Amino acid sequence: MSSATLSIQRPAAGSRLPLPAARGPLSEQVLGTLAAGGPGTAVLPSAAGIDPTSDLVADEDVQLTLFCLQELHYRGLEDVDDAWEWDVSAIALRRDLEDAFEAHLRGRVTVPDVVATTADDVARVLFGMTASSGGPSLARFVARKASLAQLREVLVHKSVYQLKEADPHTWAIPRLTGRAKAAAVEIQADEYGGGHLASMHSELFRRTLRALDLDDHYGAYVDAVPAVTLATSTFMSLAGLNRRLRGAITGHLAAFEMTSSIPSRQYADGMRRLGLGEDATGYFDEHVEADAVHEQIAGRDLAGGLVEAEPHLLGDVLFGAGACLLLDDLAAARHLAAFDAGTSSLREVAA
Amino acid sequence: MSARDGVEMTLCPDGPILVRGAAHIVTSDGRTVARNRPTVALCRCGGSAIKPFCDGTHKVNGFTTSDGIEVSDTTVDD
Ligand code: FES
Ligand SMILES: [Fe+2]
Ligand SMILES: [Fe+2]
Numbered sequence: 001m002s003s004a005t006l007s008i009q010r011p012a013a014g015s016r017l018p019l020p021a022a023r024g025p026l027s028e029q030v031l032g033t034l035a036a037g038g039p040g041t042a043v044l045p046s047a048a049g050i051d052p053t054s055d056l057v058a059d060e061d062v063q064l065t066l067f068c069l070q071e072l073h074y075r076g077l078e079d080v081d082d083a084w085e086w087d088v089s090a091i092a093l094r095r096d097l098e099d100a101f102e103a104h105l106r107g108r109v110t111v112p113d114v115v116a117t118t119a120d121d122v123a124r125v126l127f128g129m130t131a132s133s134g135g136p137s138l139a140r141f142v143a144r145k146a147s148l149a150q151l152r153e154v155l156v157h158k159s160v161y162q163l164k165e166a167d168p169h170t171w172a173i174p175r176l177t178g179r180a181k182a183a184a185v186e187i188q189a190d191e192y193g194g195g196h197l198a199s200m201h202s203e204l205f206r207r208t209l210r211a212l213d214l215d216d217h218y219g220a221y222v223d224a225v226p227a228v229t230l231a232t233s234t235f236m237s238l239a240g241l242n243r244r245l246r247g248a249i250t251g252h253l254a255a256f257e258m259t260s261s262i263p264s265r266q267y268a269d270g271m272r273r274l275g276l277g278e279d280a281t282g283y284f285d286e287h288v289e290a291d292a293v294h295e296q297i298a299g300r301d302l303a304g305g306l307v308e309a310e311p312h313l314l315g316d317v318l319f320g321a322g323a324c325l326l327l328d329d330l331a332a333a334r335h336l337a338a339f340d341a342g343t344s345s346l347r348e349v350a351a
Numbered sequence: 352m353s354a355r356d357g358v359e360m361t362l363c364p365d366g367p368i369l370v371r372g373a374a375h376i377v378t379s380d381g382r383t384v385a386r387n388r389p390t391v392a393l394c395r396c397g398g399s400a401i402k403p404f405c406d407g408t409h410k411v412n413g414f415t416t417s418d419g420i421e422v423s424d425t426t427v428d429d
Contacts, residue, residue, distance in 0.1 A: 120364060127365075131410065190388050261407030265400070286387075292405040293392045296363050 016078045017071045017219035024061025031068065034080045039087035047096040052103035057330055062097060063227040063234055069094040070237040074164060075218060098238045105235065109322035116314055119304025126299045129321055130258035136332040139263030142270035151274060152212050153345050156221045157229045157335065162205040163218050166191035171240035172249045179305030180250065187294050187302065204283040211280035224346045228331045235323055247316025250306050254298040255321035259328065260291035365415050367392035367405035376403060
């Protein structure tokens with residue numbers, strides 16, 4: 001995808017996800033049915049036969065379909081009736097896909113075999129899991145040698161989640177109690193700028209996109225990103241939307257925060273190396289400071305507080321953290337391989 | 352965990368000091384340090400590039416807090 005394609009602005013879009021282009025038979029049928037009218041006139045297909053041992057992280061058709069079904073619970077899709085959100089066939093299909101994706105990840109994520117009963121123990125285990133593995137790092141690449149075009153691609157990938165930053169973890173709040181709930185509110189309030197619109201992290205990210213002449217509309221680049229980028233989001237939504245996975249979503253948030261401060265400084269350094277100013281780096285500068293606070297609260301009070309209250313959730317907390325790390329590594333490895341080969345990390349899309 | 356009226360400081364193992372509540376952080380010559388959020392993390396490893404705040408550097412510079420901390424038998428927030 002050329003940089004000219006990246007900066008195409010759509011006319012005054014609403015806040016909904018623009019209807020993406022299908023990537024296979026399932027998404028073709030699902031998106032076609034969603035756009036054809038409200039529920040009741042048609043039902044969505046089942047996907048009960050999906051094999052969880054196939055590489056669902058890289059499955060374009062499955063990830064796009066799941067992403068769109070989950071989006072019904074966020075901002076909705078352009079030209080799709082909101083009533084689809086709770087249509088039984090939409091819920092059944094989402095569950096088929098989520099069950100397969102969760103089973104796939106549970107077979108792939110390694111979780112340390114530890115005993116952790118106190119909040120301090122849990123934080124220590126999580127900080128251990130997230131300590132730099134020396135694995136693939138997009139942030140290090142951006143700091144040292146990314147070109148402006150490659151930096152813009154990295155931001156395009158990030159935009160899929162960052163334009164709804166914090167929302168998947170907010171689902172957890174009503175499912176938590178006590179210390180963990182207070183911690184979730186403390187972190188999420190900061191993510192939302194303490195209620196100050198311009199400080200909201202998703203708004204700071206829009207400012208960065210505009211500084212790079214990228215489209216800051218919600219979902220603008222969903223068609224451009226591959227399955228693995230979508231998978232980083234669909235896992236968060238899966239863990240956030242299902243109450244039974246409240247351990248996983250808190251573990252995910254802890255791992256996410258624990259792998260943010262230092263990489264954020266690397267992103268900002270890379271941007272300054274490329275001559276970009278504060279309007280571009282502001283989002284990342286903010287995360288250097290904010291996530292050094294959030295990682296402490298998320299590890300100890302949120303995830304640790306949850307395990308103290310519900311000790312049987314330790315395994316899920318660690319699974320959520322491990323899945324976060326695995327998906328980040330898979331995405332980084334894929335994008336870096338593309339950059340190494342001198343090609344684009346984005347999908348070819350018709351503009 | 353959060354001090355509504357007073358100030359509470361949490362000693363994070365091998366990490367910063369979290370400060371919650373209405374603490375004024377001032378420089379040695381009495382100027383107030385701008386706080387961007389209600390809860391801040393103060394660097395105590397010495398390695399942060401955004402001092403007085405923590406930037407996560409303590410995780411990669413080997414900083415440890417071997418705390419044989421003496422605790423009083425009263426807990427806060429009761
Ligand atoms: S205590 Fe975190 S950087 Fe010093
Ligand atoms: Fe954030
Ligand atoms: Fe954060």
